[in-house]
Amino acid sequence: MEIRIAGTVEDSIVDGPGLRFVVFVQGCPHHCDGCHNPETHDFSGGKLTDTDALYEQCMENPLCSGVTFSGGEPFCQPEPLYVLGKRFKEAAKSLMCYSGWTFEELLKKSEREEYTKKLLGILDILVDGRFDIAKRSLSLQFRGSTNQRLINVPESLKQGCAVEFETL
Numbered sequence: 001m002e003i004r005i006a007g008t009v010e011d012s013i014v015d016g017p018g019l020r021f022v023v024f025v026q027g028c029p030h031h032c033d034g035c036h037n038p039e040t041h042d043f044s045g046g047k048l049t050d051t052d053a054l055y056e057q058c059m060e061n062p063l064c065s066g067v068t069f070s071g072g073e074p075f076c077q078p079e080p081l082y083v084l085g086k087r088f089k090e091a092a093k094s095l096m097c098y099s100g101w102t103f104e105e106l107l108k109k110s111e112r113e114e115y116t117k118k119l120l121g122i123l124d125i126l127v128d129g130r131f132d133i134a135k136r137s138l139s140l141q142f143r144g145s146t147n148q149r150l151i152n153v154p155e156s157l158k159q160g161c162a163v164e165f166e167t168l
Contacts, residue, residue, distance in 0.1 A: 001051045003049060003050070004025065004043070004048055005023060005049055006024040006025065006037065006039060006045070006046040006072060008021065008023055008054065010057070010064075011061065015068040015070060015096070016125065017096075017168045018066050019064050019065055021067045021068070022069075023068070025040070025071040026046030027073065028040055028041045028071055029076065030130050032131040032132070033131075033133050037070070041072070051080050058093075064093070066093050066096060067085070067088045068095075068096045069096070071098065073101075074097050074098065074099060075116055078115035082122065085122050094124045097127070101128065103151050104161075104162065106120055106126075107120075125150060125151065125165070125168065126150075126151040127151070128149050128162075135147050149164050150165040151165070152164065
């Protein structure tokens with residue numbers, strides 16, 4: 001399945017716990033002031049690639065413990081990320097995602113968008129909320145501003161409300 005990406009990082013230790021493969025999707029509607037990846041905003045930028053190629057690229061590294069979807073806004077391409085993420089979960093990789101939408105907003109979207117619901121359903125960790133430059137902090141684990149949360153997605157879906165991790 002085709003997906004539009006800005007790029008990948010094969011061995012990140014800053015985009016989630018452990019050694020991670022990171023997929024930076026292309027396209028973002030949020031345009032947060034001070035965004036770390038403003039080149040990912042244009043929905044026609046980046047390049048088209050195939051989810052199978054991304055899967056193979058990640059699986060070449062036996063030390064990779066997880067995969068992170070970042071961007072851009074991953075939930076603007078939920079179908080190909082679900083297809084890709086499902087394969088990673090079957091290969092016992094942890095799955096983390098960054099989104100400018102809050103968990104509550106994504107729950108609402110998932111009521112009307114099948115693949116938003118499916119993608120949420122396979123995530124282990126969600127960093128939610130728009131980056132807020134006024135709340136920027138360099139001391140936060142895997143986040144850029146204090147309004148962003150580290151969400152335990154399986155537990156949050158069980159309880160129907162956001163359940164945060166203290167630390168990862």
